[in-house]
Amino acid sequence: MITRRAFLAGGAGLGAAAALGVPPAQATATSASTRALRRAPLSDPFRLGVASGEPVPDGVVLWTRLAPDPLAADGLGGMPSRxxxxxxxxxxxxxxRHVVRQGVETARPEEAHSVHAEPGGLQPGAEYFYRFRAEGEISPVGRTVTAPASGIRSRALNLSFTSCADYQTGWFTAYRRMAEDEPDLIAFLGDYIYExxxxxxxxxxxxxxxxxDLAGYRLRHAQHKADPELQLAHAVAPWAVVWDDHDIENAWAGDVPEQPDPPFLRRRADAFQAYYENMPLRxxxxxxxxxxxxxxxxxWGAVANLHLLDTRQYRDLYACTGRSGTVGADCAERLAPNRTILGQEQEAWLESRLKDSAATWDLLGQQVFMMEMDWTNGEGKGYSNEGWDGYVASRDRLTAAIEATKRNAVVLTGDVHSHWAGEVKRSYQDPESKSVAVELVTTSVTSAGDGLDEYPNTGVLLAENPHVKFFNGRRGYVRAKLTEREMTVDFRSLSRVTEPYAPAYTSGSFVIEPGTPRLNQV
Structure with a gap:
């Protein structure tokens, strides 16, 4: 019998395969190391695991990708061209024993033999289990859930979110720790791979x-998906994903790459194709x-809406320098009234979503710091023009929309490889300006190495940015529980990622109450 304990031990695939007569050697979870991948038998096409995503009340996306040889240099995973x-x-x-839906999908070589099945007619707010069969082999088992029915406020949302998983800089232990919490939904906020x-x-x-190129992006995604900790997190809960820069190229902005790169739109198209192939998207x-x-x-019923934003594809070029990441850059350009980080169409779409919302909470899942942040210690001001500080008018329009619609907005952010929490102000020029939203910034899975709980200048940064209430510089993730009465938040940190299997600890806890966009420390 496959139990939750088996899932959390990383053995769901092994147990399911053994129960169905598949030889254990073919069902063992894939090793993360290159040598182990090369030694393993190449007959199992499900070595990238399974995943689900995009839950709605009556359906969900089921994903897998056939790849008996995940590290094949051509990016096609050792599959034949048929x-x-x-x-x-x-x-x-x-x-x-109680199969409620089944079907057949065609995995095609032009989409790297990926599968995106979309079963419908399911029960709202229900738990399901899924698996695949191909080439005489059976996949690991995945668990998923559907969203509650529209109008339901009694079903809490247990949400975990993280970002920034650089394979070279550490072990993916944070994924396992998230899986151990058995969330209803995992949101990944960008940099699923590094290019x-x-x-x-x-x-x-x-x-x-x-x-x-396409082969390179496919290969990088395959190596990530072959990691057993990432496979476990995908198998435990449905995911909702958005990209950031490294999913394509560092610091890209709209049609402009970081460095002169004449074929950038071709490269972007290849990265987009590989991203779709490897994510549980519709x-x-x-x-x-x-x-x-x-x-x-x-x-998620009437408890929460998760608005997933794209701050890369439609943004204007960086202010002040034309390039990203410059802390200390300040100029009139970043204040220009027509600048946008979301693009006009996405801005209008988000405002309409806020106007139409009847949920208790409106979550904005996005990539870069929204709060104003003075990164210069002492006198003077210094901003990062890659975040919303480089697009002040865009932020002003969004905070005005949140204020006008009276939404309980909580911004979920990635990118900066450390935990932060604070309050988004209607205006940062007025010290008395009220808060209109809370921002929760997750650290990375591995990027920037082990990190520290606190850095030498942490106290100065917090003192000079009083709307920022919390910092922790370790790796990890954030978990939250949302009900119609409150949102509880735990920042989960790991002492190390340069070695595997570090325990997770709570480095900070907060409560947010509807109608009061403030962080209350627990």
């Missing part, structure tokens, strides 16, 4: 060099060349 029929099953129990080439002193060796989100509409809303 379509393959893939059966899927969805059941109410781990042992598949960089090899580091000089990596913690783990990655396959392939810098991602420059078929309607297939990219159209170098365009992919990723902003969307997921609803």
């Amino acid at each position: 379509p393959v029929a893939v059966q899927w099953q969805l059941a109410r129990d781990e042992n598949f 960089y080439g090899d580091y000089k002193y990596p913690v783990r060796d990655q396959a392939g060099g810098e991602c420059l 078929r309607a989100q297939r990219p159209q060349g170098s365009s992919l509409r990723l902003h969307r809303t997921l609803r």
